[in-house]
Amino acid sequence: MVDNVVADLAQDRPRLGRSSTAERVADILRERISEGFFQPGQRLSEEFISEALGVSRNTLRESFRLLGHERLLEHRLNRGVFVRLPSVEDVSDLYRVRRVLEGAAVRRTPSKEALDLIAEAVLDAERAAAQDDWQGVGTANIRFHQALVSLNGSPRIDEAMRQLLAELRLVFHVMENPRAFHEPFVDRNRALLALIESEQHDEAAAYLDDYLGHAERLLIVAYEPSR
Amino acid sequence: MVDNVVADLAQDRPRLGRSSTAERVADILRERISEGFFQPGQRLSEEFISEALGVSRNTLRESFRLLGHERLLEHRLNRGVFVRLPSVEDVSDLYRVRRVLEGAAVRRTPSKEALDLIAEAVLDAERAAAQDDWQGVGTANIRFHQALVSLNGSPRIDEAMRQLLAELRLVFHVMENPRAFHEPFVDRNRALLALIESEQHDEAAAYLDDYLGHAERLLIVAYEPSR
DNA sequence: TCTTGTCGAATTGTTCAACGATCCTTACGT
DNA sequence: ACGTAAGGATCGTTGAACAATTCGACAAGA
Structure with a gap:
């Protein structure tokens, strides 16, 4: 009986760790990209966005890495991140x-x-x-x-x-x-x-x-x- | 004629962007993990590793994010990153x-x-x-x-x-x-x-x-x- | 006119130091 | 045995700073 309760609750576990500014910022950006607010090919300025969202540049960069791995952003060295424009x-x-x-x-x-x-x-x-x-x-x-x-x-x-x-x-x-x-x-x-x-x-x-x-x-x- | 040269050289383009400390650090860690130097379940201390590799904590964290997305590392909030131990x-x-x-x-x-x-x-x-x-x-x-x-x-x-x-x-x-x-x-x-x-x-x-x-x-x- | 060299502004890459937040351990008291 | 409090360690995040790189403009030369 108790085992059942434990197994049930264990399903909610992932929701617990659910934080970290970088991930939340990534969620926001992901949504903005998928709704077309940021258009393919557009460059995302670190300075501008970090200020707009009220997070530091370092944190924002972590978010960029996440979305880069999802192929939504493209990282060009020393040039910044761009919304991916698929070929x-x-x-x-x-x-x-x-x-x-x-x-x-x-x-x-x-x-x-x-x-x-x-x-x-x-x-x-x-x-x-x-x-x-x-x-x-x-x-x-x-x-x-x-x-x-x-x-x-x-x-x-x-x-x-x-x-x-x-x-x-x-x-x-x-x-x-x-x-x-x-x-x-x-x-x-x-x-x-x-x-x-x-x-x-x-x-x-x-x-x-x-x-x-x-x-x-x-x-x-x-x-x-x-x- | 010139077009051909341009097209040929364009193939070498990916090799150019090939840098960024964070990515190189990720390459090193990936290799270490796959060769078993870091064992599954082991915790990777930000302080220790950043000092050992001579990079800043911020840069190291970017690497961690990359490997986390590849499911080689597991990120537990406020507890650090661990080499993934698959269930x-x-x-x-x-x-x-x-x-x-x-x-x-x-x-x-x-x-x-x-x-x-x-x-x-x-x-x-x-x-x-x-x-x-x-x-x-x-x-x-x-x-x-x-x-x-x-x-x-x-x-x-x-x-x-x-x-x-x-x-x-x-x-x-x-x-x-x-x-x-x-x-x-x-x-x-x-x-x-x-x-x-x-x-x-x-x-x-x-x-x-x-x-x-x-x-x-x-x-x-x-x-x-x-x- | 077209190419090449140079300069400066803008932006990214990386580091460093700091502080609050959170977790883990230990010790304490009941 | 159990709950609690204190302390240390580590992470999460920030802000500032400086070096490296890119890009555009503009001048010099063929």
Whole structure:
């Protein structure tokens, strides 16, 4: 009995250590970057930002290192940190990774709860699309793929996917027409979900490959000229 | 003509930025950890190490952040950094990731050069085994799997695999009998290579699954009691 | 006009010293 | 045995300082 309580409480443990100015600053910057407040390619001045956030330069630098490792910032020696501006090769590589991670995911027999999470994301995307909220479709779509990858049941893969999607968001910010990119995939998500539910592994994998190939091409043609 | 020269030189660009004390310190510490000089669980004192390496505490802290993100160090607030001591769940998760990354790799049709790299690693392992050099077998084995994963053709996956293997090395350091763990896999590597060369994808994938499952079990039973 | 050398301002890289906050240990009292 | 208080050690963070590097501008030379 007591063991159960201990095991339950142990899950809250990570929230305890949750502090450190540098990490909190990193959280803020991460959010600002992903919402587009800081645009790809923009330089982040140590002096300006440390003053704006009220932390010392040293602490801010620690935050920069963290985000650099997540590939959201780029560190150029003696020149400062810049919001990462992914190249076309980066986009290709990101989709290469997605094919591996999501491809492995759809071959698993999903648990009921995991399936519910995916279904929920599909529904959210459909609801947002019905209201012409393409920003909302985008975030629901991200949740869909995040939930999809979590079928692998690996915390490390979940974390990698989180970072990957954050990096992809940098690419989205350079595009001007979010609707053209997100609209076609609302229906595809629904179709993919059906294939997963009915455990047609090979069909799901094939459908996913086509899905990602389409998305990658679409993204690259919209992205290439703007560099 | 000039364009060609420019393009060629541009390839050397990454080598330029290659400095920064913090990164060099991180390189040193990473090496020390992977060679077992710093043992898993050990605390790394900021004061002691900064003095020993002749760098300031602030710079050292930046290095710590880098290695923390690679999961080689663990940061406990107000208590300092420790060499990571992976849990049994961590080991399971690492193998979960390996199954995904290596499983995707063996399903690809390999290029000639990539295949050569793998074959070379197999041979190195066999040579080292013939001389009872089990440390050598271990590093050759790591090269084998690194080369295997590189079949995916993704820089990001290569990088992830590098980190994953570095983390696994932490586990190896806690074990006392490296031979018992590495010996069975010399032959298996050879067999897996044959399946890949002949492009028997499904067979290779099945063989790999068995391979990794075996390795994981072996590692965990040798690891569990020592915690 | 185009290239090259030089200078100065601006910013980063790194160090140092300091102080409060937090943790761990020890000793104490009940 | 248990809770508590005191003390030392170490981390977290700051602020200032200086060296190193980059960048733009401007002048000198071909």
